Amino acid sequence: MDRELSNKLSPILSRRSIRSYQDKEISNELIDALLHAGMAAPSACAKDPWRFIVIRDKAMLGTVCEKLPNGTMLARAALGVVVCGDLNAAHSNQLSYMLQDCSACIENILITAPLLGLGAVWLGIHPRQERIDHLRKVLSLPHAIIPVSAIAIGYPDEHKAPRSRYDEGYVHNEKW
Amino acid sequence: MDRELSNKLSPILSRRSIRSYQDKEISNELIDALLHAGMAAPSACAKDPWRFIVIRDKAMLGTVCEKLPNGTMLARAALGVVVCGDLNAAHSNQLSYMLQDCSACIENILITAPLLGLGAVWLGIHPRQERIDHLRKVLSLPHAIIPVSAIAIGYPDEHKAPRSRYDEGYVHNEKW
Numbered sequence: 001m002d003r004e005l006s007n008k009l010s011p012i013l014s015r016r017s018i019r020s021y022q023d024k025e026i027s028n029e030l031i032d033a034l035l036h037a038g039m040a041a042p043s044a045c046a047k048d049p050w051r052f053i054v055i056r057d058k059a060m061l062g063t064v065c066e067k068l069p070n071g072t073m074l075a076r077a078a079l080g081v082v083v084c085g086d087l088n089a090a091h092s093n094q095l096s097y098m099l100q101d102c103s104a105c106i107e108n109i110l111i112t113a114p115l116l117g118l119g120a121v122w123l124g125i126h127p128r129q130e131r132i133d134h135l136r137k138v139l140s141l142p143h144a145i146i147p148v149s150a151i152a153i154g155y156p157d158e159h160k161a162p163r164s165r166y167d168e169g170y171v172h173n174e175k176w
Numbered sequence: 177m178d179r180e181l182s183n184k185l186s187p188i189l190s191r192r193s194i195r196s197y198q199d200k201e202i203s204n205e206l207i208d209a210l211l212h213a214g215m216a217a218p219s220a221c222a223k224d225p226w227r228f229i230v231i232r233d234k235a236m237l238g239t240v241c242e243k244l245p246n247g248t249m250l251a252r253a254a255l256g257v258v259v260c261g262d263l264n265a266a267h268s269n270q271l272s273y274m275l276q277d278c279s280a281c282i283e284n285i286l287i288t289a290p291l292l293g294l295g296a297v298w299l300g301i302h303p304r305q306e307r308i309d310h311l312r313k314v315l316s317l318p319h320a321i322i323p324v325s326a327i328a329i330g331y332p333d334e335h336k337a338p339r340s341r342y343d344e345g346y347v348h349n350e351k352w
Contacts, residue, residue: 005209008291011187012213012284033181037188039342041283042298052347060350096303099272100324103279104298107217108188110280111287115184122218122280127272140352148276166215171228174236176316 011111014162018119019073021154025056026078030116034081034153037112043101044091050105053139055080060138064150067134071123077152081109082125082135088144095146099126102148109151119156125149187287190338194295195249197330201232202254206292210257210329213288219277220267226281229315231256236314240326243310247299253328257285258301258311264320271322275302278324285327295332301325 006013035052043049055061056079064082065074074080083106085098106122113120125131125147135147182189211228219225231237232255240258241250250256259282266274282298289296301307301323311323 001205001209001212005205005292009209009213009288012288012291013216015216015218017218029177029181033177033185035347036177036340036342037185039346040189040191040340042191042193042286044300046341048341048343048346050346053351054347054349057350094303095272096275097300099275100279100282100300100302103276104283104286106276107280107283108287110218111284112185112188115188116181124220124273124276126276127270138351142352145352164212164216165222165224166212167224170215170224170226171211171230173230174233175229175314176318176321 011115015111015114016160017121018156018158018160019121020158021077021119022157024078024155026118026153031079033116034109034112038105038109041101041104041108044097047089047091049086049089049098050102051084051086051145053082053084055082063138064135067131068123068150071150073121074123074150074152078154081151081153082139082147083149083151084141084145084147086145098146099148106149106151113153117155118153120151120153123150123152187291191287191290192336193297194332194334194336195297196334197253197295198333200254200331202294202329207255209292210285210288214281214285217277217280217284220273223265223267225262225265225274226278227260227262227321229258229260231258239314240311243307244299244326247326249297250299250326250328254330257327257329258315258323259325259327260317260321260323262321274322275324282325282327289329293331294329296327296329299326299328
């Protein structure tokens, strides 16, 4: 890819998982921008089944990540956003659509973070039942609300160079 | 959101589903850029289970969309990218992770399209069994390869103004 093209796509190509954060709060304006970006994702039949738990409280962040292996950095993040899906709101009440819609929404938030000077990482919850049960309990989630992932967000305290995971072996032309 | 912030996030906030295309080919360089963007998405345990069928042939595009309701514009698109997941490659062979990873990848491609002057729309395949079976047959997909969505892409022949689907009712603080 030539340099001009690669610069143009930099928000997408240079996204990396950021797991180390400065001890610095994130303004409500930026949190609002992250949520706007999340809700700008497409969803099946425009059902927008995403729901958000915005967590700033350090004790709650620590509690949430107790059952998230590899998610301990959440306790040191300025912000956690747990993205949930409402199965009752999803197109045809299908889990598949709910997961697809929420994942597009999560990716929008991940791409937006560095545009705001922030770093973020996607911490998986679904389909691990023990994580779902834990989040349901500590966040008081209603039955139809399924936590899909937690996003840890903060001002980055690490720099990661862009890298490509492009694999031409994954690309087929016209048919498999 | 103030204007400066909103401009900064414009690639994400102004994305719209584009369903009408000019009769103009897309260069291999741009197709390559779209695929690089897709593969820059995060995936559970970096398993990168996404696989791509890149379709330029008009007859094949027409065949693919035969079983995609609301997907007839694919026959008039310059390009179709069918994003599939390899269930054998996905983290813990979990369909949920495979869907989440592929959806983040699809969203990257959708956001990249307008940065390249292109327009795109996400056409749902999974979990509709009749669509999966049709795609499996016409694209000769192996058993573990599950088509998640088809993306129709072309130079836009319609303009859609940005719109916000932000809903503050979807946002909860600290807990539900």
